[in-house]
Amino acid sequence: MEDLTEMLKGTLEGCVLEIISGEETYGYAITRRLNDLGFTDVIDGTVYTILLRLERNGLVQVTKRPSDVGPPRKFYALNDAGRRELATFWAKWQYVSTRIDSLKEGRR
Amino acid sequence: MSFWETITGSDLTREWTAFAARADALPADHQAAWAQISSSLLPHGDFTGRNLPPIADAALGLLEQAAADGQSSHEVLGDDIPGFCTALAGGHGARTYRDRWREQLNNNVARKLARLGG
Numbered sequence: 001m002e003d004l005t006e007m008l009k010g011t012l013e014g015c016v017l018e019i020i021s022g023e024e025t026y027g028y029a030i031t032r033r034l035n036d037l038g039f040t041d042v043i044d045g046t047v048y049t050i051l052l053r054l055e056r057n058g059l060v061q062v063t064k065r066p067s068d069v070g071p072p073r074k075f076y077a078l079n080d081a082g083r084r085e086l087a088t089f090w091a092k093w094q095y096v097s098t099r100i101d102s103l104k105e106g107r108r
Numbered sequence: 109m110s111f112w113e114t115i116t117g118s119d120l121t122r123e124w125t126a127f128a129a130r131a132d133a134l135p136a137d138h139q140a141a142w143a144q145i146s147s148s149l150l151p152h153g154d155f156t157g158r159n160l161p162p163i164a165d166a167a168l169g170l171l172e173q174a175a176a177d178g179q180s181s182h183e184v185l186g187d188d189i190p191g192f193c194t195a196l197a198g199g200h201g202a203r204t205y206r207d208r209w210r211e212q213l214n215n216n217v218a219r220k221l222a223r224l225g226g
Binding site for chain 1: 166169170172173174175176177179183184185186192195196198209210212213216
């Protein structure tokens with residue numbers, strides 16, 4: 001689906017956190033995962049800046065590993081602060097999505 | 109960093125020369141992207157410019173990795189390289205990816221409205 005950008009805004013950071021929480025991973029793989037999920041507009045540059053921000057905010061643990069193609073890759077894993085942030089994200093998401101669903105179904 | 113380097117900035121020159129050498133090893137379109145990135149980063153420099161090399165290193169690393177993965181620079185960075193650099197530099201009051209997306213959306217809507225003759 002295209003033109004999701006405005007709706008994705010603000011949730012993409014949570015999506016990236018969730019993907020990292022599954023297993024330690026790197027930028028390119030995260031972008032591919034998002035693309036496979038159907039977020040085809042998401043590019044590496046965007047994911048990369050999100051990762052840098054997560055790193056600056058101390059939510060991830062970064063390990064450099066040599067790769068068989070090209071320069072070493074940076075692998076990201078959640079630390080405790082990151083796991084708390086992710087829990088907060090899902091709580092907020094739950095709050096927003098249940099209310100939007102009830103709106104759609106005409107309940108109050 | 110020695111006193112001499114602090115005064116002359118010779119360490120900075122050395123770092124940028126090293127970046128240039130790494131960039132020379134990249135495919136042509138990645139080199140072009142690098143040229144645009146390095147010039148877009150300059151406005152984000154602080155007084156001495158010593159905040160820039162780590163940022164440039166990160167951006168160059170992304171390009172190198174993309175080249176190794178066989179991706180074009182456009183696939184990785186999209187159309188808005190200055191916006192990408194701002195997001196990288198994380199400047200205060202700077203345009204973020206959100207602003208960029210909002211603008212993209214607004215442009216799309218405006219274009220579609222214009223097509224409808226509205």
